[in-house]
Amino acid sequence: MEFRGIAVSAGIVIGKAFRLEKETYDIKPNWVKDADVDKEVERFFAAIQASKDQLLAIRKRIEPMSDSEHLSIIDAHLMMIEDQMLVNETVEYIQRHRLSAEWSLKRVLDKLKEHFDSLQDPYFKERKDDLTHIGNRIFNNLLGFGHTSLAELKEDVIVVAHDLSPADTAQMRKERVIAFVTEVGSKTSHTAIMAHSLEIPAVVGVAGIYDAVKTGESLIVDGIRGVVQVSPQQDVFITYLDKQRQFKYYERELQKMKDLPAVTTDNKKVTLMANIEFISEVKAVLERGGEGVGLYRTEFLYMNRYYLPSEAEHFRAYKTLVEHLGEYPAVIRTLDLGGDKFISQLDIYDELNPVLGLRAIRLCLEHVDLFKTQLRAILKASNYGNIKIMYPMISGIDELRSANAVLEEVKAELRKEGEPFDEHIPVGIMIEIPSAAITSDILAEEAAFFSIGTNDLIQYSIAIDRINKNVAYLYEPLHPAILRLISHVITAAHAKGITVGMCGEMASDPKYTLLLLGMGLDQYSTNADALLKIKKIIRSVSFAEAHDIAQQALSYSSAADTEKFITDLMESRFPDIFCYFD
Incomplete structure (x- = not known):
């Protein structure tokens, strides 16, 4: 089965899929008793602090082996989590409407994302993805959910995800993540930027790929044409083995010109x-x-x-x-x-x-x-x-x-x-x-x-x-x-x-x-x-x-x-x- 998306980092990789758990939340408006409003605010602050602690731990772990950009993106998420507009408006929503921290946070995030959607420049519109990532981290801590770390992978895999947060990509071990595919993203998304930085073949914006793939399934990722093959037939597999060989040979030949004027x-x-x-x-x-x-x-x-x-x-x-x-x-x-x-x-x-x-x-x-x-x-x-x-x-x-x-x-x-x-x-x-x-x-x-x-x-x-x-x-x-x-x-x-x-x-x-x-x-x-x-x-x-x-x-x-x-x-x-x- 063939899927098409946007090629953001060149290369052809054949391997096994690792399907990263998709973060979905069924958040509905839940009322809070007057007597429990302060406790709800405290619960929200605890989730904020837990989110900060997790990002700081990730930062500390990757600092010895990462460049300044990986760290700066993590730092940007830390600043967004601490942002007074986000925090204060959520607290105010809890107190004014007597609604749960989850619902109050959702309403504030939706309002901020609407602003990003109103922007014309695609690069800046995509920064709303960062709001989604930090919101998901806070939701995880409010709801008591865990999160799979790509730093703990034990074998070579092609990561398939609805989206990857900067925290996800920053923890990728290049020797384990040989390629990745996401349903969302573009050439200017942080995911694409990190793929270039890590020199990992990647295709983003592949609609429907997440539901079509199971962990362990065979995949071919063509990071040149933006094609992903799921459980390829033998003839397709053989064709791509040849393409992979051609690409590697072509890259080696081009590399010989590196020092020539x-x-x-x-x-x-x-x-x-x-x-x-x-x-x-x-x-x-x-x-x-x-x-x-x-x-x-x-x-x-x-x-x-x-x-x-x-x-x-x-x-x-x-x-x-x-x-x-x-x-x-x-x-x-x-x-x-x-x-x-x-x-x-x-x-x-x-x-x-x-x-x-x-x-x-x-x-x-x-x-x-x-x-x-x-x-x-x-x-x-x-x-x-x-x-x-x-x-x-x-x-x-x-x-x-x-x-x-x-x-x-x-x-x-x-x-x-x-x-x-x-x-x-x-x-x-x-x-x-x-x-x-x-x-x-x-x-x-x-x-x-x-x-x-x-x-x-x-x-x-x-x-x-x-x-x-x-x-x-x-x-x-x-x-x-x-x-x-x-x-x-x-x-x-x-x-x-x-x-x-x-x-x-x-x-x-x-x-x-x-x-x-x-x-x-x-x-x-x-x-x-x-x-x-x-x-x-x-x-x-x-x-x-x-x-x-x-x-x-x-x-x-x-x-x-x-x-x-x-x-x-x-x-x-x-x-x-x-x-x-x-």
Whole structure:
């Protein structure tokens, strides 16, 4: 029986299933006698304390062998459990309505989840899963239920679950959990992030898999195509044994290029870097020949908490990053939150169109203290490694100048305090708004580098909401307008002597590698899995040939024609990359 989901961590694994107990609660409104209300509140506080004790015990157990991100997610859950809004509103509900702790907690959690559901950004909508996880832990303690620990597994298994909490994934022993499959989740869920960090093949969002699988049943997990085979027939089993062999061979062959430069046959050098959110991802980047971090998303520092991160917390994260990278550079993007992205610590009013509202650099310039805290930490960390600053969502030269004015104020403060930092730290911008792309020649006068953020550039240029299923089909990277904007940005930047990278999803797709190379892109910042594939493509062609390919692509009048040209070309030239699993 075949199931399909979302591939979030590559690999093909054949093994036995371990079905993780699904947490379900039949919670109904139970009245509490007036005389027992205080006891009910005490019972709730006892469950809160038990939940905290369990997470602290998990943290202590995994600390010697875990990276900072595993620990930070556990810490985030600890903070959420202690959150005064969650705790106080539940207590108030018990006292006001004379209802059980379970029902009162459920009502408060439902209210908080509704808020997350109202958000447009998928990454932030998924953070409601964290509320579910901490709620389940508290419910378990209120109801006296136990919880299976994945740290206690005695044999190699493929974990099958409705969902996995960060506490579950943090306790996974890589030598025992050889893959996992969940019914919920997406590419940006914590489950997916942990799968990447642990380098465990995984498929998420597999509807119906939990009820279809029994512990001990044979499974095949294809973490490349997002396929799960349950109790496969012999012919399917044999086919996947061959696919597994091909994949392992292909990975070994790609790995041979790890230390080779990304250079064309006529000696044009390109820099391959990676987008990361967690420092634990650096290991995979370096193992795949990455030459640094082209986009470090700092938003995780603000997530799942109800107070702003301190300068010291920022500094520790950035210093740890550059220490892991050694000589390689780290491009740190300043805070890219606001509008439809939840940041509860700030008093940001609801907006009718948050995607076009107070977000990213606009938010930082509105809340200068918030911006300064981050800039101070980045500058102080620059004394320990190779750091570049990148501003998101710059729309024109005035915003760039305003942001740089704040940066100069921070530099002056640090000089006065005697704090050392890189006086010549490069400051670049993301090109993700049409106004920035069109005026890139002006911006290139005062920016040290560009990084094209295609995700938003496509959204804003074609006027679509990329998560709206009714118009998602219009989200087309090969739209002639997008290609012309990219070409214009690269030409304008090179005329002013600055480099251009790309950190959007388009850069991570090997299908577009030759096209972007031919346009003159200097740097690809991709997910770690794509690095070696892109390097192989770059090393196989001349820049002159890639330039001709780009010119032909730019000549088409429709995205469909360009798509056919690029797809046919890449599949015929690189069947091992695009067709070997078909």
